[in-house]
Amino acid sequence: MDPLKNSDCQKQKADYQPQGKQCGRREFLKGAARVAAMGGAAMLTGCGTDMFGSKEERSLRFKEYFKKNYRLMTQEEKEQTVRRLERLAKIRNKVDVQMSTKEPIEGVLFGYAFNVTRCEGFMECVAACVKENNLDRKSNTQYIRIFEMEHGQMSPEAGDGKYFHQVPVEDHFYMGVQCFHCESAPCIKACPTKATWKEPDGIVVVDYDWCIGCRYCMAACPYYGRRFNWNDPVVPKEEMTKKQHYLGNRMRAKGQMEKCTFCVQRSREGRLPACVEACPTGSRVFGNLLDPKSEIRFVLKHKKVFRFKEDLGTDPKFWYFID
Numbered sequence: 001m002d003p004l005k006n007s008d009c010q011k012q013k014a015d016y017q018p019q020g021k022q023c024g025r026r027e028f029l030k031g032a033a034r035v036a037a038m039g040g041a042a043m044l045t046g047c048g049t050d051m052f053g054s055k056e057e058r059s060l061r062f063k064e065y066f067k068k069n070y071r072l073m074t075q076e077e078k079e080q081t082v083r084r085l086e087r088l089a090k091i092r093n094k095v096d097v098q099m100s101t102k103e104p105i106e107g108v109l110f111g112y113a114f115n116v117t118r119c120e121g122f123m124e125c126v127a128a129c130v131k132e133n134n135l136d137r138k139s140n141t142q143y144i145r146i147f148e149m150e151h152g153q154m155s156p157e158a159g160d161g162k163y164f165h166q167v168p169v170e171d172h173f174y175m176g177v178q179c180f181h182c183e184s185a186p187c188i189k190a191c192p193t194k195a196t197w198k199e200p201d202g203i204v205v206v207d208y209d210w211c212i213g214c215r216y217c218m219a220a221c222p223y224y225g226r227r228f229n230w231n232d233p234v235v236p237k238e239e240m241t242k243k244q245h246y247l248g249n250r251m252r253a254k255g256q257m258e259k260c261t262f263c264v265q266r267s268r269e270g271r272l273p274a275c276v277e278a279c280p281t282g283s284r285v286f287g288n289l290l291d292p293k294s295e296i297r298f299v300l301k302h303k304k305v306f307r308f309k310e311d312l313g314t315d316p317k318f319w320y321f322i323d
Helices: 026-039 055-065 075-093 124-132 188-189 214-221 275-280 294-304
Strands: 008-011 021-023 098-100 112-116 144-152 172-177 196-198 204-206 226-228 243-245 258-259 283-288 305-306 318-322
Touching: 055 075, 075 098, 112 294, 124 144, 124 275, 188 196, 188 214, 204 258, 214 226, 275 283, 283 294, 294 318
Parallel strands: 098 243, 112 318
Antiparallel strands: 008 021, 112 283, 144 172, 196 204, 226 258, 305 318
C-alpha cells in the first residue's frame, strides 16, 4: 500500500474524477476565503480556480461543503444533497447515477451467517462486492477477506488470507471476515466526528463527507472491517454501479474510511447483499433477525453457531455455523 502523500491537492487518478486538482474541505474553505479577501480578482494559490469548474459546479460544491451531517438532515435536505451529488457526477464524470436515501425498513434487524463447512474459497463473493460497492481497482480494495484455515483452527488470525492457488485444498476450510455490524461497535465509540453510527436496522454506516481520515475506527475494530482510501479510488466508468445509496456505494474520496454496509443500497430494497447472491455454494445467509420464519433465524436455532471474539462484548450480528 502506498504511503499517504502530504500535498494539499492530488491530481486526478481516473477519467471519472473532476478535471484539474481536487481539494479537501479545509483546502476548499481556505481557498474560498482567499478569493473573498482578494475580491475574486486573483487566482487561488495551491488548488487553482479550475477545481471549481463551471458556475453551476461551483454552486453545487459550495452547498455540499456546508451541508449537515446526514443524521441531522431533514428528509428534504437529504433529497437535495443526493440530487446535487447526482448532478455533480453528471457534470464532472459524464455518468448518470441514481442515488437513494431510503430509510431503514420498520421491523427489520439485519443479521448474517457464514457456513464454514460449505465455503470452498472461490472468492466470487469478493469479486461481486468489489463491483457492487465501487471499490478502488488500483489498490485492489476489498471489504471481504477469505482465510484458508487448517482444521482445528478457529480464528482467522491463524489462517492464510493471501492464498493464490487452486481451491479447495484438502484438509482445509475457509472463513470469511468483513464488517460484523456490532451492536456495541468499538468503531462508533472511537470516531471523534460522529461520522459513523448504527442505524435502526443494525447496519453500521459512515457519512463519508464527515470522516476526517484519522483511522481511529480502523484501530478500534477487532475484525479487520475498516478500509482507508490512501488515493482517489479508480473505477472505470463502464464498471461503475450506478444505483447507489448515500450511506452505501456512492463514490468515496481519498482520505475517507469505508466498509461493508450489508449492501444498504440493495438490502433496504428487499434484495440480498451482492456477496450472498454471488456465493456458488450457499455458504452465506442473510436476513431479518426479527422474523422468526427467516432463514437466518432457522440457522441460529438449528445449527451449531459461534461468533468471532465474542468475549469482547461487541455483540456482532455475524455468526459462523457448521452443518
